[in-house]
Amino acid sequence: MKTTLRALALSTMLGAAAFTGAAIAQDNPMVGGAEMLAERNIVENAVNSADHTTLVAAVQAAGLVETLSGEGPFTVFAPVNAAFDALPAGTVDTLLQPENQAQLQGVLTYHVVPGTVTSTDLVQLINDNGGEYSVATVAGGELTFSLEGDGVVITDANGGTANVTIADVMQSNGVIHVIDAVLLPAS
Template structure:
């Protein structure tokens, strides 16, 4: 579900602005589900590939609503060499599912509301720490929110610049 950017931030903003102004023949982003919105954005190809590998397409295309903390491709590129390739292997499907569901909050939570939550629980079951600095900059577990409130028919996307890793399960 679901992680850098100066050049990429501009690209993402331009891309989403372009999607909003796209021809009237296409459905608006708010009429597309979360997976369709991500798939139609060139900067989320790694995320979409991971969602498919984790067999989470059906869930994220479902009724929801969900809030996806969506790492863009540049966020995945920041992972140590070989990490993404290993996560995409079938034998690591459960770990990939845990990472992706850690990027999903239940409900469609706007940026205005998400900053009030502080420690919301993710679909994965662990919490994320949301902080806002004096300048209004929002971080989630230290990842910068670079674009907020991208609408989808079954939720909302907040773009982040880092892949969030859930805490290791306690034995």
């Protein structure tokens, strides 16, 4: 069953989630060897993570630094470098070329949903919706969330999946959830 993102904002009063498949971030968690400070915005924290150098380069090439540094709030599903490395050879280099900026923006904004969506929100919405929850991304496509064991799995429009490996890295303008694969919009 699909519900609107507005329901996410209403679900924040749920309390602690039974979400143990991923590390749930605590105050100032470490991501990619760097402390993530809640008073910094998404971009300010991401640039310090050694695990997100490819994502940061892509955000810069796509011209999205100002947007993701803005007020938000945003929820970003942030692929690690190894996720980009797992794409077919040449994919990242091609996307980073200036003539492919619009396509790169589409891929990156497919990893963003408006609002602050915590792991508690996701687990509750998945459970409330029969084990699966779909939401529209900023790019316009949908991501579908489900539980596998005690972890959240995200399925993209092509049937590709990513696992949340670190949840609830709070930012001044939203939240980051670290994921282990790049999600791709419908081709």
